[in-house]
Amino acid sequence: MKIAILNIGDELLIGQVVNSNAAGMGRRLTAAGMSVGEVCTVGDDATAIEESLQRLLQRHDAVLMTGGLGPTKDDITKTVLCRFFNSELIEDESVYRNIRRIFAARGYAMSETNRRQAWVPRCCTVLNNEWGTAPGMWFETKEGKTVVSLPGVPYEMELLMDTAVVPRLRSHFGTDCILIKNVLVQGIGESFLSDRIEPWELDLPGNIKLAYLPMAGMVKLRLTARGRHEKPLRAQLDEAVKALYTMAGDYIAGEDCETLQELVSQVFTKAGVTLATAESCTGGMLAAQLTALPGASAYFRGGAVAYSNEAKETLLGVRHATLEAHGAVSEETAREMAEGVRQRLGADFGAATTGIAGPGGGSREKPVGTVWVALASAQGTETRLLHYGDRRLQTIDRTCNQLYADLVRMARKVSTLQ
Amino acid sequence: MKIAILNIGDELLIGQVVNSNAAGMGRRLTAAGMSVGEVCTVGDDATAIEESLQRLLQRHDAVLMTGGLGPTKDDITKTVLCRFFNSELIEDESVYRNIRRIFAARGYAMSETNRRQAWVPRCCTVLNNEWGTAPGMWFETKEGKTVVSLPGVPYEMELLMDTAVVPRLRSHFGTDCILIKNVLVQGIGESFLSDRIEPWELDLPGNIKLAYLPMAGMVKLRLTARGRHEKPLRAQLDEAVKALYTMAGDYIAGEDCETLQELVSQVFTKAGVTLATAESCTGGMLAAQLTALPGASAYFRGGAVAYSNEAKETLLGVRHATLEAHGAVSEETAREMAEGVRQRLGADFGAATTGIAGPGGGSREKPVGTVWVALASAQGTETRLLHYGDRRLQTIDRTCNQLYADLVRMARKVSTLQ
Numbered sequence: 001m002k003i004a005i006l007n008i009g010d011e012l013l014i015g016q017v018v019n020s021n022a023a024g025m026g027r028r029l030t031a032a033g034m035s036v037g038e039v040c041t042v043g044d045d046a047t048a049i050e051e052s053l054q055r056l057l058q059r060h061d062a063v064l065m066t067g068g069l070g071p072t073k074d075d076i077t078k079t080v081l082c083r084f085f086n087s088e089l090i091e092d093e094s095v096y097r098n099i100r101r102i103f104a105a106r107g108y109a110m111s112e113t114n115r116r117q118a119w120v121p122r123c124c125t126v127l128n129n130e131w132g133t134a135p136g137m138w139f140e141t142k143e144g145k146t147v148v149s150l151p152g153v154p155y156e157m158e159l160l161m162d163t164a165v166v167p168r169l170r171s172h173f174g175t176d177c178i179l180i181k182n183v184l185v186q187g188i189g190e191s192f193l194s195d196r197i198e199p200w201e202l203d204l205p206g207n208i209k210l211a212y213l214p215m216a217g218m219v220k221l222r223l224t225a226r227g228r229h230e231k232p233l234r235a236q237l238d239e240a241v242k243a244l245y246t247m248a249g250d251y252i253a254g255e256d257c258e259t260l261q262e263l264v265s266q267v268f269t270k271a272g273v274t275l276a277t278a279e280s281c282t283g284g285m286l287a288a289q290l291t292a293l294p295g296a297s298a299y300f301r302g303g304a305v306a307y308s309n310e311a312k313e314t315l316l317g318v319r320h321a322t323l324e325a326h327g328a329v330s331e332e333t334a335r336e337m338a339e340g341v342r343q344r345l346g347a348d349f350g351a352a353t354t355g356i357a358g359p360g361g362g363s364r365e366k367p368v369g370t371v372w373v374a375l376a377s378a379q380g381t382e383t384r385l386l387h388y389g390d391r392r393l394q395t396i397d398r399t400c401n402q403l404y405a406d407l408v409r410m411a412r413k414v415s416t417l418q
Numbered sequence: 419m420k421i422a423i424l425n426i427g428d429e430l431l432i433g434q435v436v437n438s439n440a441a442g443m444g445r446r447l448t449a450a451g452m453s454v455g456e457v458c459t460v461g462d463d464a465t466a467i468e469e470s471l472q473r474l475l476q477r478h479d480a481v482l483m484t485g486g487l488g489p490t491k492d493d494i495t496k497t498v499l500c501r502f503f504n505s506e507l508i509e510d511e512s513v514y515r516n517i518r519r520i521f522a523a524r525g526y527a528m529s530e531t532n533r534r535q536a537w538v539p540r541c542c543t544v545l546n547n548e549w550g551t552a553p554g555m556w557f558e559t560k561e562g563k564t565v566v567s568l569p570g571v572p573y574e575m576e577l578l579m580d581t582a583v584v585p586r587l588r589s590h591f592g593t594d595c596i597l598i599k600n601v602l603v604q605g606i607g608e609s610f611l612s613d614r615i616e617p618w619e620l621d622l623p624g625n626i627k628l629a630y631l632p633m634a635g636m637v638k639l640r641l642t643a644r645g646r647h648e649k650p651l652r653a654q655l656d657e658a659v660k661a662l663y664t665m666a667g668d669y670i671a672g673e674d675c676e677t678l679q680e681l682v683s684q685v686f687t688k689a690g691v692t693l694a695t696a697e698s699c700t701g702g703m704l705a706a707q708l709t710a711l712p713g714a715s716a717y718f719r720g721g722a723v724a725y726s727n728e729a730k731e732t733l734l735g736v737r738h739a740t741l742e743a744h745g746a747v748s749e750e751t752a753r754e755m756a757e758g759v760r761q762r763l764g765a766d767f768g769a770a771t772t773g774i775a776g777p778g779g780g781s782r783e784k785p786v787g788t789v790w791v792a793l794a795s796a797q798g799t800e801t802r803l804l805h806y807g808d809r810r811l812q813t814i815d816r817t818c819n820q821l822y823a824d825l826v827r828m829a830r831k832v833s834t835l836q
Contacts, residue, residue, distance in 0.1 A: 009629075010627070010629050010642075011629055011631050011640065012440070012441070012444070012457065013444050013448075013453075013454040013455075013456075013457065014444050014445065014448040014454065014598075014640075014642070015440065015441035015442060015443065015444025015445035015446070015447075015448065015454075016441070016444075016445070016600075016629075016631060016638075016640060016676070017441065017631060018436060018437070018438045018440075018441040019436070019437055019440060019441065019457070020436045022430070022433070022436075022437060022459065023430070023433035023434075023435065023436040023437065024433060025433065026430070026431050026432050026433025026434075027432065027433030027434070028433070029433075030431075030432040030433060035431075036431040036432065036433075037431070037460075037461075037466070038431075038458065038459065038460050038466070038470075039430065039431065039437070039457075039458070039459035040456065040457070040458050040459075041440065041456065041457035041458075041459075042455075042456050043455075044629075048455070048456070052456075070608065070630065070632075071608070071609045071612060072608070072609075072612045072630045108607065108610075111609055111610065111613045112613075113609045113612055113613050114609050131807075133609075153632065155809055155812060180432075182434075189526065190488065190489070190490070191489045191490075191529055191531045191532045191551075192526075192529065194489060194490045194531055195529045195530075195531050209428070211427075211428050211429055211434075211462075212488060212490045213429050213434060213435060214488075214571065220434075222429065222432075222434060224428075224432070258434070276729075277723070279702075279705075282706075283705055283706055283708070283709025283710065283714065284697075284702035284703070284704070284705030284706035284709060284721065284723065285702070285706040285709075285710075286702070287697075287701055287702030287705075287706070287723040287725075288700075288701055288702035288703040288705070288706040288707075289706075290701070291701025291702060291703075291723070291725065292701065292703075292810070292811060292814065294776070294777050294778070294810055295778075296701065296725070297725060297726070297779075300725050301725060301726045301728065301729055302722065302723050302724050302725040302726050302728075302729030302733065303702065303722070303723040303725075303729075304720065304721070304722050304723070304733060305695070305702065305705040305709070305720050305721040305722070305723065306720050307705075307709065307714070307715060307718050307719060307720040307721075308715070308719045308720050308763070310719065310720075310763060310764060311694075311719055311720030311721075311763050314762050314763060315720065315722060315733055315762070315763075344732050344733070345726070345728060345729050345732060345733075346728060358712070359712050360712070360713070361715075389549075391573055392710070392712055393710060394573060396710070
């Protein structure tokens with residue numbers, strides 16, 4: 001079955017908000033074996049919404065809409081849906097109860113504007129939204145197609161997708177089986193990888209599709225397999241991945257993760273080793289990305305964001321003489337940062353970054369984009385000099401990804417030794 | 419003039435990559451006075467690309483495409499454009515030189531696959547891409563409309579938009595003036611804000627549009643004004659914002675920023691005061707968000723990510739007895755963390771977070787979502803207890819935004835006192 005996504009909101013068109021809802025919905029639908037044919041984004045404009053809905057319904061079995069359900073005047077989705085389905089707005093008792101419950105729990109008074117959110121088109125089935133005041137709405141057309149309207153707040157949309165929309169779509173339409181395999185490749189450029197694995201790629205069965213997803217300093221290969229039955233499909237996919245290892249195994253950091261930080265989390269937790277971070281140019285990004293994943297406290301001891309020289313000395317014990325002699329961005333400083341944080345926090349591994357992310361701060365000897373990283377463990381300390389460009393966020397991301405790949409390699413080595 | 423954006427890539431439909439390009443393009447086009455009528459995303463599918471291009475051209479003056487220009491087999495945009503414009507692929511000398519230059523600078527060898535990126539449709543004007551191997555391409559239809567194809571790598575797309583596409587579109591079409599004003603509101607829910615400012619909203623001139631953009635724990639109000647001439651338009655917009663202050667001034671954290679961390683950066687830099695952070699449940703997010711902005715070293719001294727109790731003692735000097743008596747998530751610990759980091763890094767302000775982000779770790783007395791924050795300065799230490807829900811990332815984001823708003827208020831107060 002084919003699904004279209006219709007995201008509504010001026011803020012998406014003018015780029016003030018990144019449309020993360022489309023990705024969140026796409027992931028869920030794909031995982032459930034449905035395929036997304038198109039994502040369309042239009043503004044808070046009745047004609048544009050109505051015409052897009054009409055058009056998307058011609059080519060798809062269902063259209064999933066988000067946005068335009070808030071209590072404020074720029075939210076017009078319900079009015080448009082009423083007209084589209086030739087229905088009228090009525091107050092829904094269950095929605096009204098839900099809104100009252102939410103306001104009571106938060107200890108807030110409820111306004112007339114809030115109560116307006118309990119009005120829904122008479123012809124729809126309400127999908128109760130436990131986490132917010134705007135309900136989801138399920139419509140069916142005379143032609144047997146489905147239209148679903150969801151709130152634009154990401155976590156409310158996600159909850160409704162998981163608890164109501166995806167299960168209902170599955171039972172309504174029945175679906176093919178889709179399996180996805182991610183392989184994270186690091187240390188080789190996209191086109192070199194492509195040349196290297198070309199024979200393998202040409203050999204892939206027709207029901208397995210390959211995509212290259214280049215990220216900061218790495219490439220994610222995504223294999224999507226589609227078939228009637230899960231078991232033989234999984235065997236076919238495993239076979240394809242096995243063959244990939246014979247062509248590019250040296251560069252494969254891991255599988256079944258979306259990101260390298262997820263891989264760090266898996267490998268460290270499994271190996272039972274701990275990590276501490278000492279960050280200068282990455283400014284806390286290593287720690288923030290690792291702790292954004294649940295369960296980080298199992299292996300992550302903590303870290304320092306040593307942005308100033310003083311912080312490097314006070315928090316990490318970097319020697320004043322080292323900073324004087326070699327500067328903050330140097331192999332020696334990176335080494336002392338990694339060793340210092342490892343020792344102070346009693347971790348198995350200490351990871352450090354120090355560099356010039358830019359746009360200012362560069363010199364002839366150390367241009368913007370110069371980064372030193374260091375990894376300290378009981379086996380000693382490894383350092384690495386990196387040269388990136390003058391794009392601040394890109395340099396931060398690439399430094400983090402390089403460190404994650406190195407950490408995974410080191411942790412695997414250590415856990416083999418044990 | 420009206421523009422459509424067409425983003426190409428299976429990874430966008432299945433949700434493996436969030437479509438941030440649409441927002442990056444929308445922001446640039448809007449700032450240049452052009453309006454985006456629709457964003458359409460389709461997969462790596464020749465028919466879908468061709469049909470969408472055809473359809474979007476009917477309603478818009480220009481269609482800007484991204485993606486599908488890589489060297490790998492799943493990238494088919496050039497083939498589709500060739501057929502669409504009834505043209506043929508030829509090797510472009512300037513693109514080939516650029517690819518050779520990039521490979522030489524990186525010290526890599528060049529493959530045949532890389533050279534293939536120098537092939538472009540004969541009928542296009544090449545937009546040179548200094549930062550990558552896939553060029554931008556500018557096409558004009560017989561009907562006087564424009565089609566632009568850009569690489570999908572975000573920073574390459576952004577560079578090409580800024581240096582080539584936007585200037586060319588402006589001179590090609592000529593444009594209206596659009597002014598945008600963001601007002602960041604914190605400490606009041608969206609619907610209460612809406613009730614409060616309703617009379618003001620109803621009074622807005624027809625050429626000024628208002629949008630509510632709720633974010634984690636705050637609301638961004640966006641005013642978009644459109645007119646022929648900049649000066650009177652700016653006066654009109656200033657007038658509207660002034661009137662907004664009379665209705666909701668108590669809740670307005672600041673203007674002309676996209677985020678509260680940007681506001682922190684502005685206010686701290688201007689006031690000449692410094693900041694240090696001590697993070698437990700936010701795991702480095704405060705530091706990472708603040709240092710992602712250029713110029714952070716002007717006011718940000720550094721911080722500690724004190725994820726374990728040991729790290730709280732070692733890095734911040736939190737007393738063992740305090741942790742024993744009150745636990746890691748307590749007012750006392752938050753206070754000692756903020757004071758400790760302020761003192762150790764010699765900063766004017768110390769900001770601390772400690773809480774249970776979940777999903778695990780909650781108890782009856784301290785359920786998941788319980789967060790203590792503390793702000794230490796020469797004037798003393800303020801603490802605040804927050805209750806959020808069981809959504810880890812939401813709790814982290816809301817805690818950060820609450821702290822940013824508090825930091826801005828405190829820094830403004832101090833700089834008034836000076």
